[in-house]
Amino acid sequence: SYVLTQPPSVSVAPGQTARITCGGNNIGSKSVHWYQQKPGQAPVLVVYDDSDRPSGIPERFSGSNSGNTATLTISRVEAGDEADYYCQVWDSSSFWVFGGGTKLTVL
Amino acid sequence: QVQLVESGGGLVKPGGSLRLSCAASGFTFSDYYMSWIRQAPGKGLEWVSYISSSGSTIYYADSVKGRFTISRDNAKNSLYLQMNSLRAEDTAVYYCARLSGQQLGYWYFDLWGRGTLVTVSS
Numbered sequence: 001s002y003v004l005t006q007p008p009s010v011s012v013a014p015g016q017t018a019r020i021t022c023g024g025n026n027i028g029s030k031s032v033h034w035y036q037q038k039p040g041q042a043p044v045l046v047v048y049d050d051s052d053r054p055s056g057i058p059e060r061f062s063g064s065n066s067g068n069t070a071t072l073t074i075s076r077v078e079a080g081d082e083a084d085y086y087c088q089v090w091d092s093s094s095f096w097v098f099g100g101g102t103k104l105t106v107l
Numbered sequence: 108q109v110q111l112v113e114s115g116g117g118l119v120k121p122g123g124s125l126r127l128s129c130a131a132s133g134f135t136f137s138d139y140y141m142s143w144i145r146q147a148p149g150k151g152l153e154w155v156s157y158i159s160s161s162g163s164t165i166y167y168a169d170s171v172k173g174r175f176t177i178s179r180d181n182a183k184n185s186l187y188l189q190m191n192s193l194r195a196e197d198t199a200v201y202y203c204a205r206l207s208g209q210q211l212g213y214w215y216f217d218l219w220g221r222g223t224l225v226t227v228s229s
Contacts, residue, residue, distance in 0.1 A: 035216070044219070054217065095157065098154065
């Protein structure tokens with residue numbers, strides 16, 4: 001089965017840049033999607049197809065994917081960005097696979 | 108507005124059954140592939156099951172195969188998950204989610220419901 005590895009936590013000061021990684025075997029050959037989940041709420045799609053943003057998602061959210069690592073970058077971090085973030089890919093044997101999630105803390 | 112609303116969760120004993128429903132509104136339900144995704148308390152997201160727009164293609168995670176059955180009624184704009192032989196490890200919030208994307212391999216979940224809690228306990 002395909003495994004996605006995320007750091008459990010990332011901390012960043014307001015106004016700085018947060019980078020959340022998602023590791024997987026040759027993940028650069030797959031399309032990576034990212035979800036934001038705030039406490040008690042359903043996940044929300046923030047980046048799809050590695051680097052595209054759904055309408056309504058701020059330009060501060062961006063993504064990249066190469067080699068064995070995909071990255072979600074949040075620029076000019078705000079207190080409201082504090083949440084859990086999950087990466088997701090599709091794999092022919094495991095179907096839809098999620099990373100374990102990363103808790104973003106805004107200091 | 109565009110939304111998904113789950114229902115049917117609750118407390119059930121191990122070995123018991125439960126049927127979840129998901130009501131879709133604000134979009135053409137029959138045009139979309141759908142899935143169920145769950146999240147155990149304090150844990151991450153786990154994909155559970157998928158159904159194509161017509162219902163002709165269905166996939167399950169290994170953890171639920173043979174116990175859960177996904178179905179849909181496009182006339183009623185509804186998605187279902189029949190859960191049998193429930194175990195303690197099935198305790199989770201169950202979300203229904205809409206799939207979008209150019210082609211298989213690129214699909215992502217672009218709309219989620221608020222979820223319904225299933226608790227399996229004696």
